[in-house]
Amino acid sequence: MPAATQASARIPAARTAGLALFLLTALNLLNFIDRYILPGVQPLVQREFGVNDAKMGLLTSAFFFTYMLAAPLTGWLGDRFRRKPLIIISALLWSVATLYTAKVHSYETLLLRHALVGVGEATFSIFAPSLLADFYPETARNRVLSIFYLTIPIGGALGYLTGGIVGDHYGWRAPFYVAALPGVLIAIAFFFLKEPKQGSADRLQATENRATLRGLRQNPSFWTATLGLAAWTFAVGALSTFLPTFFHRFAGMSVGQAGTVAGAVTVVDGLVGTAVGGWLAQRWMRRNHRALYLVSGWGSLLSIPFVALVLFGPLKLLIPAAFAAEFFLFLGNGPLNAAIVNSVAAPIRATAISLNLFLIHALGDASSPHLVGLLSDRFNLRVGLSITVVALFISGIILFSGARFAMPLEEEK
Template sequence: MSRAAPIDRYPWVLIGLLWVASFLNAADRSILVATMPQIRDEFGLSATQLALVNSVFFWVYAFAAFASGRIGDATRRSRVIAYGLVFWSVATGAMSLALGFGMLLAVRATVALGESTYYPSATALIGDWHGDRMRSRALSLHQTGLFAGAGIGALAAGLIADRFGWRMPFLVFAGFGIVWAVVLVRFLRDRAASAPKDEVAAADDPFRVILRTPAALILCGVFFLANGASTGVMVWAPTFAHDLLGLDLTGSALLGSATINLAGFLSVPIGGVIADLLRRRFVLGRFHTLAIGLSIAGLCLLPLIVATTASAVALVLIASSIGKGLFDGCIYAAMHDIVPPAARATAVGLMTTLGFIGAGLSPLLVAGVSGTFGLAAGMTSLAIAYFCAVLVIVAMGRLVRRAIDARVV
């Protein structure tokens, strides 16, 4: 057998290794969403307190992600990923020890600190191993792990919590994470030819490269709007289903979380394929895909305000999530189009920072609106953020062309 064969296969082995890590990254954060009704009842939490427990995760994640991206551009990305998985898995297990609102906030923030290490380095590592022609598809295939983890994780958490209480799912998923971290330490590796130090001179800091690229900064703003909108829906959908339809935790997780993530799981690879095909025909192909996806997400979310049956709620959530999945299938590849390889982890870290600031604000926005107009109205109002993001993408076309022309892919 040729010695080159394992090297040729490794880019796709890498996707498999990171897919499981992405699954766990999303599953661990979704446990809380699935078990919120039990936690609310045990500790007597208000809607605002529940929103804060979710929001503190996104705010800590947001500011830590930028630092994680900087680390990922300065050191071995494979080790940042593996050791980060150990950290957030231990923190996830510690959630089971929470005795009240304050401890929930503190431990949830610690989980966020660990999880923030993953996406900046993981997406950059995939970009190192996959060229421009296949990059959207590789990244979108990896991204399906996020949707699978969020959907299956929430469903499994609901099933376990219905039988053993809300603390048990945190312990179960923590154990899986530690086991997989051992696998990553053994098999995950960096591509030496794409080492960050070979791409950007020491005097040309990756952050400065991004600051000189207006399209990259604006794309971070787009992610702020899109991720904020989708997270607001994701956080409140299980509770919305639970309260509107009187479902147990398993049923509310199935309707309010698994449907969203199944739709995303199926549509993200399609978004990657469409984006790669359009990119070959048009310089702005991936950005066209972003705009199409968010347009669908916003339009399909609007009917939620009048949905009163399980089938109607499921249809709205699935349709909107398909649009968001098209966006997610190429957002990282779009950023890779406009920044050099050695600045990609920092760029994704900055984008994640803004995206998760939006994710932290949107549950509070929904809680505030729902206090006056109801939860359905609060969730539906997030369509405005999708539409604003589409307008920004359309307006930034000239800047994107300039950024792509300025670098060698």
């Protein structure tokens, strides 16, 4: 094919890949806005239903319980059927479940609503990275997934802010509409996107342990990244659930103020930390193919002293320590997810991502919010949240151990 023809063929492909990244990132943003509205309105929900911290933590645990149970089935579907219609269905499912919040007038109904949203979000969270991996090769996935996962801090911050501010003025149900209606519109727009052939962007050799379910059991690069992320998720799930409540309870902030401060910390650090972590890993990979693991491991370990300072330090250092803690927590946001996607080949990628999601939530935030709530009710919220320090230490050790299993990428050749 002549060079001019090749170039003209690449332009539509690049445009399609860019459009896919934009639409999937927008859906993921709405996904996380919805997820973090509840922590932003948590004191208002507790006041209406008269429930303790353990029951509030159980709401998040129920979400992740259904989230992780849905993962294995949806991963199997993603390796056998086109991902585009599956993504559309999942986005519509969690959007409709979010709209259902207006009908919630008891704690038990809210628990059911939150569990249903988990099914839709789990499906989307598996198919989206798998589809992006078919638009971009291994060396570009850290950059692409760093952009995609910027939605975690931005969506979390907007969820906190929307929940706290809108909830203060219009009641805690009103903020949930923010994520629901746009999600339906973007899902419809996604219908017109052209889906690439599975595995079309892969450059690494599809060895047995990367391309078969039997080999996956003996894939240390996948398992160390997954277990390291699980320990990180245990800590972040608990911290994100109770951070606005912690500010409200120990810093004397109103519900709106606590949501605003938690949102500001999360969005600034999420943007800066994720961008710096993705940039650092991309540059470091040119000299060291272990960079995706190392950046993530350092992020977990360096966050520990600042998390401890948030929980037990003087009040005047609370906000600066929170900024420092979340900056380091978000360093591995893109690199670690890129390491997981790169650790497997296209034939089993959706299944592997579903297994990863099942494990990081089963071992992570499916239990940590409820456990923190139980410890808070028995002692106080400071003691409850202190278990996150142990989880972050475990995360760092696992990721440093797993770095030696990382596969060399094209940029080193």
